[in-house]
Amino acid sequence: MSTDATAAIVHTLRERFGDKLYCEQPTLTGMPVLWVRREAIVEVLADLRRLSEPFEMLYDLTAVDERMRSHRDGLPAADFSVVYQLLSVSGNRDIMLKVALDERDLSLPTVISVYPNANWYEREVWDMFGIDFAGHPNLRRILMPPTWNGHPLRKDHHARATEFDPYTLTVEGQDKEQDALRFVPEDWGMQRERDGAEFMFLNLGPNHPSAHGAFRVVLQLDGEEVIDCVPDIGYHHRGAEKMGERQSWHSFIPYTDRIDYTGGVMNNLPYVLAVEKLAGIQVTDRAATVRVMMAELFRITSHLLFLGTYLQDLGAMSPVFFTFTDRQKAYHVIEAITGFRMHPAWFRIGGLMQDLPQGWDRIMQEFVNWMPARLKEYERTMMENSLVRDRTRHIAAFDTQNAFDWGITGPNLRATGCDFDLRKKRPYSGYENFDFEVPLGSNGDAFDRGQLRIEEMRQSLRIIQQCIDHMPAGDFKADHPLTTPPPRERMLEHIETLITHFLQVSWGPVLPANESLQMVEATKGINSYYLTSDGSTMSYRTRIRTPSFPNLQQIPALMRGGFVPDLVAHLGSIDFVMADVDR
Amino acid sequence: MAYTLTRADDAAAQQSDRYPLGERQRVDDPMKQQVHRSVFTGKLEEVLNSAVNWGRKNSLWPYNFGLSCCYVEMTTAFTAPHDISRFGAEVIRASPRQADFMVVAGTCFVKMAPVIQQLYDQMLEPKWVISMGSCANSGGMYDIYSVVQGVDKFLPVDVYVPGCPPRPEAFLQGLQLLQDSIQEERRPLSWVVGDQGVYRAEMPSQREKHRDQRIQATELRTPDSV
Numbered sequence: 001m002s003t004d005a006t007a008a009i010v011h012t013l014r015e016r017f018g019d020k021l022y023c024e025q026p027t028l029t030g031m032p033v034l035w036v037r038r039e040a041i042v043e044v045l046a047d048l049r050r051l052s053e054p055f056e057m058l059y060d061l062t063a064v065d066e067r068m069r070s071h072r073d074g075l076p077a078a079d080f081s082v083v084y085q086l087l088s089v090s091g092n093r094d095i096m097l098k099v100a101l102d103e104r105d106l107s108l109p110t111v112i113s114v115y116p117n118a119n120w121y122e123r124e125v126w127d128m129f130g131i132d133f134a135g136h137p138n139l140r141r142i143l144m145p146p147t148w149n150g151h152p153l154r155k156d157h158h159a160r161a162t163e164f165d166p167y168t169l170t171v172e173g174q175d176k177e178q179d180a181l182r183f184v185p186e187d188w189g190m191q192r193e194r195d196g197a198e199f200m201f202l203n204l205g206p207n208h209p210s211a212h213g214a215f216r217v218v219l220q221l222d223g224e225e226v227i228d229c230v231p232d233i234g235y236h237h238r239g240a241e242k243m244g245e246r247q248s249w250h251s252f253i254p255y256t257d258r259i260d261y262t263g264g265v266m267n268n269l270p271y272v273l274a275v276e277k278l279a280g281i282q283v284t285d286r287a288a289t290v291r292v293m294m295a296e297l298f299r300i301t302s303h304l305l306f307l308g309t310y311l312q313d314l315g316a317m318s319p320v321f322f323t324f325t326d327r328q329k330a331y332h333v334i335e336a337i338t339g340f341r342m343h344p345a346w347f348r349i350g351g352l353m354q355d356l357p358q359g360w361d362r363i364m365q366e367f368v369n370w371m372p373a374r375l376k377e378y379e380r381t382m383m384e385n386s387l388v389r390d391r392t393r394h395i396a397a398f399d400t401q402n403a404f405d406w407g408i409t410g411p412n413l414r415a416t417g418c419d420f421d422l423r424k425k426r427p428y429s430g431y432e433n434f435d436f437e438v439p440l441g442s443n444g445d446a447f448d449r450g451q452l453r454i455e456e457m458r459q460s461l462r463i464i465q466q467c468i469d470h471m472p473a474g475d476f477k478a479d480h481p482l483t484t485p486p487p488r489e490r491m492l493e494h495i496e497t498l499i500t501h502f503l504q505v506s507w508g509p510v511l512p513a514n515e516s517l518q519m520v521e522a523t524k525g526i527n528s529y530y531l532t533s534d535g536s537t538m539s540y541r542t543r544i545r546t547p548s549f550p551n552l553q554q555i556p557a558l559m560r561g562g563f564v565p566d567l568v569a570h571l572g573s574i575d576f577v578m579a580d581v582d583r
Numbered sequence: 584m585a586y587t588l589t590r591a592d593d594a595a596a597q598q599s600d601r602y603p604l605g606e607r608q609r610v611d612d613p614m615k616q617q618v619h620r621s622v623f624t625g626k627l628e629e630v631l632n633s634a635v636n637w638g639r640k641n642s643l644w645p646y647n648f649g650l651s652c653c654y655v656e657m658t659t660a661f662t663a664p665h666d667i668s669r670f671g672a673e674v675i676r677a678s679p680r681q682a683d684f685m686v687v688a689g690t691c692f693v694k695m696a697p698v699i700q701q702l703y704d705q706m707l708e709p710k711w712v713i714s715m716g717s718c719a720n721s722g723g724m725y726d727i728y729s730v731v732q733g734v735d736k737f738l739p740v741d742v743y744v745p746g747c748p749p750r751p752e753a754f755l756q757g758l759q760l761l762q763d764s765i766q767e768e769r770r771p772l773s774w775v776v777g778d779q780g781v782y783r784a785e786m787p788s789q790r791e792k793h794r795d796q797r798i799q800a801t802e803l804r805t806p807d808s809v
């Protein structure tokens with residue numbers, strides 16, 4: 001990321017838009033953060049998209065309820081702010097724009113005309129904060145049930161279920177809820193018939209074997225052909241962002257594991273890195289290397305799960321038995337090191353929960369030795385299989401530009417041939433010290449997305465091998481007062497140290513007021529945590545940007561004119577989990 | 584052994600009735616009363632009942648239904664290393680109408696609850712429910728606006744499997760506990776003969792059953808070596 005070029009962009013923007021830009025906010029996000037006047041936002045975004053190295057992608061769009069925030073020195077007055085984060089793949093840089101809003105006038109223009117993927121993000125902001133986007137074609141709830149009252153991420157909305165009367169479901173309530181979930185084609189501007197022939201509307205989900213969890217997509221069918229479809233999400237909304245506002249910095253870690261629940265400690269990584277930026281902690285080489293090793297191991301287990309279910313969706317029943325056998329071997333190693341299988345919550349602010357156990361290298365080596373032959377077999381029996389090829393080649397294919405338009409990152413972006421992997425482009429946690437390649441596809445179809453992940457597992461094995469061979473010695477935790485939990489040895493010096501220790505363990509560390517952000521190349525694409533600290537033991541706002549959300553929004557654009565079996569092949573090839581969509 | 588008697592009468596449900604529907608009461612072993620009536624038919628019924636129950640418990644067809652992370656561990660139990668077919672429960676059905684039991688594996692969301700209820704209603708009797716994982720048991724670590732604090736707020740649950748997520752082995756144990764309880768059940772053998780209620784045995788608490796043995800453990804394995 002060249003900071004000079006970024007500064008030049010900010011400079012040109014200032015010249016162009018003058019007082020339409022309020023100010024630049026200093027943060028720890030690693031990108032310029034500009035406050036823009038509401039009237040100018042569409043224009044500024046359109047301008048940034050037209051640069052010679054354009055910001056091709058609307059990476060994230062979210063909002064913050066600023067009403068309770070105390071450390072706002074130098075920022076424009078705002079009750080709510082809407083945040084636009086753009087990513088330039090060609091320039092490898094980011095920029096963040098914010099718009100201040102008054103409580104009495106919570107409205108701003110939609111930016112769908114500039115970035116089509118703003119559609120779902122704006123719906124989410126409406127659902128969670130009640131902010132209106134003028135000109136949005138379908139501003140309705142996306143995560144909460146249609147019958148819900150209130151906007152959960154507002155500071156005055158309750159957080160806990162137990163603050164309410166216990167949930168009950170009556171016969172009448174059941175009928176009402178089911179009725180509210182009924183799909184009405186007219187609401188989505190769909191025709192019920194064409195040339196006298198009626199379309200069939202088919203509900204795929206919210207519980208369907210190929211929907212990979214609680215996900216629903218309503219298909220408008222003419223025979224087997226998909227005329228149009230409407231994905232419907234929110235059946236897996238666990239309120240993780242609100243949860244971040246009431247857990248201490250430390251006790252939120254286990255919630256991150258459950259975001260991309262096949263990714264395990266991979267999820268801890270962006271969160272602890274973002275917190276460490278706020279705290280100013282530099283972790284030891286050993287901690288950084290162990291983190292990379294475990295994250296890559298989880299990338300392999302996640303990709304193995306993908307491979308098994310992807311092939312199963314194509315009708316091949318046995319591969320899932322093989323890949324789960326491999327996963328079992330990986331879990332043997334994971335459990336020996338972290339003490340848990342799926343959700344170890346093993347990373348800590350400033351390091352790890354504990355050091356590697358004796359003998360870890362032997363079992364890890366066994367796993368690394370086991371895998372290559374298996375991968376070869378999967379390739380030979382499945383990816384060279386003509387049925388698999390026929391079902392996936394040129395199916396649901398999209399090009400790099402389309403991926404940018406919809407905010408697609410990770411393996412699905414690289415399957416289109418775009419070489420953008422954060423581990424190479426913006427190395428974090430010491431990835432610059434490793435020798436590995438970034439596999440690329442060329443057709444961006446369902447086949448490439450599968451094949452690419454097999455290759456990615458090989459590269460992950462390479463990284464793990466380097467970790468085994470060159471694991472640095474040293475401490476597994478940084479020597480810093482905000483490291484959590486704090487070192488016990490320090491506790492017993494005198495009463496002061498005891499009190500500090502006690503407070504830090506019971507209330508958690510207090511982090512300085514600021515904003516930070518960390519992206520990582522997670523199993524399914526770019527995952528990031530955007531944290532706002534108000535100088536307290538808890539986060540003021542935790543924004544979790546997940547890679548699966550954009551993939552689902554893209555589905556109608558790809559599937560129009562396709563066939564139902566193609567949709568199933570595509571769903572299998574995306575690699576999404578609903579927790580990573582709805583959070 | 585004490586039993587819970589359920590008389591299901593969904594057709595007569597009022598609009599304001601809460602799920603789970605049906606009237607429940609605690610009763611004594613239904614066989615005992617009948618044995619007093621006639622020793623011969625009593626014995627015959629007992630033999631028939633246990634034969635039918637034996638058949639039911641060893642060919643349980645699970646409903647392919649998953650909500651979140653726990654479902655991954657549930658599917659792990661279906662694959663080769665854990666091999667659920669050892670317990671006769673490998674025939675996963677994608678339609679609720681063909682399934683015998685539903686595993687609520689994962690978080691029960693407010694938006695999903697009416698859907699879960701609908702799917703449960705579509706399953707045919709006899710049917711059972713396993714609640715897998717802390718979320719389904721009680722809401723778990725998600726005491727948050729969008730999560731129902733336990734699926735038993737509206738579904739009748741037969742077995743609770745603790746864990747976040749439970750290991751596949753724990754799920755398999757839950758399945759075996761369900762089988763044990765099915766063996767003790769009394770259901771009408773015909774729709775014309777005898778009492779039409781469903782008698783479920785009240786099974787002993789596992790925590791109490793194993794407590795003595797568990798507190799014997801004084802040394803835990805060190806995490807410092809593999």
Ligand code: SF4
Nearest residue numbers: 652716717718747748
């Ligand atoms: S109990 Fe734990 S593992 Fe299971 S669904 Fe809930 S959070 Fe996920």
